[in-house]
Amino acid sequence: MAESxxxxxxxxxxxxxxxxxxxxxxxxxxxxxxxxxVDGVTRHMTGCEADGYxxxxxxxxxxxxxxHVEGGPRLVKRRHILGGAAxxxxxxxxxxxxxxxxxxxxxxxxASRELLVCVFMRGGFDGxxxxxxxxxxxxxxxxxxxxxxxxxxxxxxxxxxLSTHMRAxxxxxxxxxxxxxxxxxxxxxxxxxxxDQVTVERAAPASVRTGWLGRHLQTSSADTGTFRGVTVGGSxxxxxxxxxxxxxxxxxxxxxDLAVWSSSQVKSRVQTALEEMYGGAGGQVQETAAATFDAAxxxxxVRADQPGAPETxxxxxxxxxxxxxxxxxxxxxxxxxACIDIGDWDMHAGLGAAxxxxxxxxxxxxxxxxxxxxxxxxxxxxxxxxxxxxxxxFGRRVAENGSAGTDHGQGNTMFVLGGGIKGGRVxxxxxSLDAGNLSLGDVPxxxxxxxxxxxxxxxxLGNGDNLAEVFPGFxxxxxxGIV
Numbered sequence: 001m002a003e004s005x006x007x008x009x010x011x012x013x014x015x016x017x018x019x020x021x022x023x024x025x026x027x028x029x030x031x032x033x034x035x036x037x038v039d040g041v042t043r044h045m046t047g048c049e050a051d052g053y054x055x056x057x058x059x060x061x062x063x064x065x066x067x068h069v070e071g072g073p074r075l076v077k078r079r080h081i082l083g084g085a086a087x088x089x090x091x092x093x094x095x096x097x098x099x100x101x102x103x104x105x106x107x108x109x110x111a112s113r114e115l116l117v118c119v120f121m122r123g124g125f126d127g128x129x130x131x132x133x134x135x136x137x138x139x140x141x142x143x144x145x146x147x148x149x150x151x152x153x154x155x156x157x158x159x160x161x162l163s164t165h166m167r168a169x170x171x172x173x174x175x176x177x178x179x180x181x182x183x184x185x186x187x188x189x190x191x192x193x194x195x196d197q198v199t200v201e202r203a204a205p206a207s208v209r210t211g212w213l214g215r216h217l218q219t220s221s222a223d224t225g226t227f228r229g230v231t232v233g234g235s236x237x238x239x240x241x242x243x244x245x246x247x248x249x250x251x252x253x254x255x256x257d258l259a260v261w262s263s264s265q266v267k268s269r270v271q272t273a274l275e276e277m278y279g280g281a282g283g284q285v286q287e288t289a290a291a292t293f294d295a296a297x298x299x300x301x302v303r304a305d306q307p308g309a310p311e312t313x314x315x316x317x318x319x320x321x322x323x324x325x326x327x328x329x330x331x332x333x334x335x336x337x338a339c340i341d342i343g344d345w346d347m348h349a350g351l352g353a354a355x356x357x358x359x360x361x362x363x364x365x366x367x368x369x370x371x372x373x374x375x376x377x378x379x380x381x382x383x384x385x386x387x388x389x390x391x392x393x394f395g396r397r398v399a400e401n402g403s404a405g406t407d408h409g410q411g412n413t414m415f416v417l418g419g420g421i422k423g424g425r426v427x428x429x430x431x432s433l434d435a436g437n438l439s440l441g442d443v444p445x446x447x448x449x450x451x452x453x454x455x456x457x458x459x460x461l462g463n464g465d466n467l468a469e470v471f472p473g474f475x476x477x478x479x480x481g482i483v
Contacts, residue, residue, distance in 0.1 A: 022034070114387070115385060117338045117375075126347065128143075132152075134150040139398070145353065146361075157426060166365050168366070172376060175424075177376075180426045181427045184445065185449055237341070240337070314367050314374070318342045347406060372417065387418035387483070391414060397442055450471050455479055
């Protein structure tokens with residue numbers, strides 16, 4: 001029989017080597033670039049150039065091709081399964097699930113019942129369209145067509161108003177379970193999406209190659225046990241990256257299972273073959289295989305015990321994602337940290353008037369707020385031990401641009417909510433938005449966002465003794481008192 005044909009990944013391989021390649025995104029896509037380290041020198045390359053360079057100079061996985069026919073593949077043997085696993089164990093599961101498991105059990109005495117949900121508002125969230133300085137004439141002068149009038153807000157205090165498109169958050173505010181932090185951000189902001197997203201998720205000097213949530217899990221746990229960190233979405237976020245363990249990424253509990261063709265009998269044979277292959281391998285390979293099958297079994301039970309999303313959630317990717325987190329939380333499978341993205345905030349043009357219910361920002365704001373309100377209701381008693389925190393790579397400029405949108409800025413707004421939050425307050429400092437008070441036309445960053453995160457990690461997650469490891473290079477300041 002002829003030797004099975006081998007194929008190497010080519011397109012997209014550059015992005016598999018983040019130690020060598022850094023993507024740089026510009027709102028003008030024609031200026032996008034990849035920065036590639038070549039013999040100690042950083043060079044600009046196109047995607048094709050970078051893919052070629054990485055393919056030629058670095059070892060990458062090879063896949064054994066399988067002959068496919070209608071109804072499924074034939075001639076599938078162990079080497080084919082092993083070939084698929086070479087590209088990542090997730091190749092054996094559905095396209096909607098990329099499983100990467102955390103082998104970390106809670107340390108004895110840790111607050112294992114606490115759940116932290118980290119929401120990344122990707123694209124650069126415009127806090128000034130959400131939490132409005134209703135008494136600042138400079139704000140209205142800077143945004144002649146997109147400013148949110150006081151009549152389009154729900155009053156929070158004498159200074160700030162909540163956009164009516166986010167009115168679903170008002171009951172949480174009234175219950176004292178929502179705190180809003182203004183003027184927050186990273187002191188290393190560059191206004192580049194890719195750079196600043198990684199910086200914010202790293203929450204540490206650039207030499208650190210892990211994320212803040214990964215370091216929290218690593219420093220607050222032993223080395224064995226079930227998965228504790230989850231990303232709801234197509235791939236694990238950088239915040240959960242760690243050198244010591246992997247974490248789970250799943251977009252749908254209902255579709256998380258071994259993906260095979262044909263009958264359950266075929267599925268059973270594939271699983272048996274995998275167990276035989278990996279059961280005696282030892283080390284991390286065996287642990288990964290065992291954890292994968294264990295997690296698939298656990299999530300089968302979650303599917304049986306926890307129904308799908310209540311109708312109160314918005315019918316959106318965001319709403320469905322939050323409902324998946326709630327299912328895991330209520331099933332009590334040991335999840336301590338869950339990450340979820342809500343994107344599409346990069347509104348350089350056509351942000352829209354607040355009076356327009358179908359405007360871009362109006363629709364995204366309603367989706368965001370109504371999803372969180374449904375999440376709170378769905379969790380029930382579990383809300384008392386749940387904390388939700390939002391972050392974004394940067395805020396937007398104060399003045400609108402010529403396209404009725406806003407460009408990349410600096411200072412921004414964070415939301416912190418949960419049953420244990422001391423809310424009903426707007427915290428942080430934002431001066432009047434007169435030009436002389438701005439930072440290069442932007443809301444100035446008056447509070448390092450890690451201040452809020454450090455209080456959550458210390459007080460809600462019970463990991464205060466390891467703050468220097470979770471946030472290296474950062475010294476907490478005066479407490480905000482949000483928890």
